[in-house]
Amino acid sequence: MTEITAQSIDELLRKQLDSLSTSVESRExxxxxxxxxxxxxxxxxxxxxxxxxxxxxxxxxxxxxxxxxxxxxxxxxxxxxxxxxxxxxxxxxxxxxxLVEVPSGRGMLGRVVNPLGIPIDGKGPIKADGSRPVEFKAPGVIYRKPVDEPMQTGILAVDAMIPIGRGQRELIIGDRQTGKTAIAIDAIMNQKGKDMICIYVAVGQKASTVAGVVETLESYGAMDYTIVVNASASDSAPLQYIAPMAGAAIGEYFVYTGENGEKAGPDNPGRAVLIVYDDLSKQAVAYRQMSLTLRRPPGREAYPGDIFYLHSRLLERAVKMSDEMGGGSMTALPIIETQAGDVSAYIPTNVISITDGQIYLQTDLFFQGQRPAVDVGISVSRVGGSAQVKAMKQVAGTLKLDLAAYRELKAFTQFGSDLDKATQDQLNRGAHMTELLIQKRYSMMPVMDQVVAIYSGGHGFLDSIPVEDVVRFRTELIDYMHASKPEVMAALEKERKLTGDIEKDLDAAIEAFKNQFATSA
The missing domain is CATH 2.40.30.20 (Elongation Factor Tu (Ef-tu); domain 3)
Incomplete structure (x- = not known):
């Protein structure tokens, strides 16, 4: 007979307690x-x-x-x-x-959702592949690799002078109505057929404006690979505050997950994502409103002390992952609105110091007809040539410096009359190159067409053409090259750099076209 001791009772009770299911959901x-x-x-x-x-x-x-x-x-x-x-x-x-999460996956492509991932376009529910936390710690430097792959915007002025690479954060900054959103939308449209997923985050805008953007993207077939996250001006401050982070979370799903739905890796590559935050100054205002009502202490311009941390957390999530981690990328184009061109204000300086360069758009240039109104003096890409194809690097190497020098010289000589020939030539070349960079909305150019256009200007073929004919010359030259000299374009596309033979063929082709070009004068 077994002796009943305190120890045996204790063991028996423990066994029975262990076998009990205690998995009760604990909710306060x-x-x-x-x-x-x-x-x-x-x-x-x-x-x-x-x-x-x-x-x-x-x-x-x-x-x-x-x-x-x-x-x-x-x-x-x-x-x-x-x-x-x-x-x-x-x-x-x-x-x-x-934690607050947002659904994500392929089912969201072509849809308009609010910052909680709920569809607001009236097209029915979305079948999500998974969900990701709205706040997420950005991957460390070990898991990243340097930006080395171009993200073509199709905009001549940007791709030539302020190149953007996949995984870069390039700020678009300028006063209201200077064409900031236009650059971002053109960049999204230019990703057609390039295996890139685009996310457009609208913060604090009129619902009609966002509807206009969606309609434009739809008419150009860009909604097939685009997700729109909208927290409009009528939405509450908390929704406007989380909208950019929700957009980043939706994008991260594609970066960190391969085509087969498993975690990205060497055999299961992650996807490339382009995300536009339009705009972060409105997110900052929403965060300020939220923080002040939560009784957090105000700082400079009544913004909370952690406003810089908010934007750095968000933009640090832009990434070019290493090959071991699947090589996916998230390129961020944050937009900031300045007041009267003041880039030294609080929020603009914050975001400038976080990003890898900025495209600065100037009101004066916009009204002078220079569109996109890019100020080459203050615009910069801190990734630069690493994000350009060799051919573009060869033709556009000194373009930025030349144009900045031209602007300076033009301002200096507008009161002088007797100029030496070298100065006159420099002013003439600068005027032609500035005109060459004018581009209408929704008329993106493939990168090799851009190379031919800049080559023609940089090698003096435009110098004798009237300035008002330069844009027409550029358009007709590219049509002529594709129709009459496809072998030159094919060689350029294949080599992706300018060799001696290609340069000789280009010179001959441009000269032949110039001889038959009818100027308006």
């Missing part, structure tokens, strides 16, 4: 102390995480989601991400144990 419940301006103060959520998704349940059973922001000693400050009028004081709040 609290109540709303105060609500207003899209912000709720909540009591009773001791274990809430920063950025956790909270469920607010109204008296009529309506569920509104929120996001935990301020974790204080006796209460939690949360922002509401839905119908703020449905929640009142004393309503119940539950933790979910999950």
């Amino acid at each position: 419940t609290g109540s709303v102390i105060q609500v207003g301006d899209g912000i709720a103060r909540v009591d009773g959520l001791k274990n809430a995480m920063a950025g956790e998704l909270l469920e607010f349940v109204g008296k009529d059973g309506t569920v509104v989601y929120g996001m935990a922001q301020n974790l204080e000693e006796d209460e939690v400050g949360a922002v509401l991400l839905g119908d703020v009028t449905a929640i009142k004081e004393n309503d119940h709040v539950r933790t979910t144990g999950r």
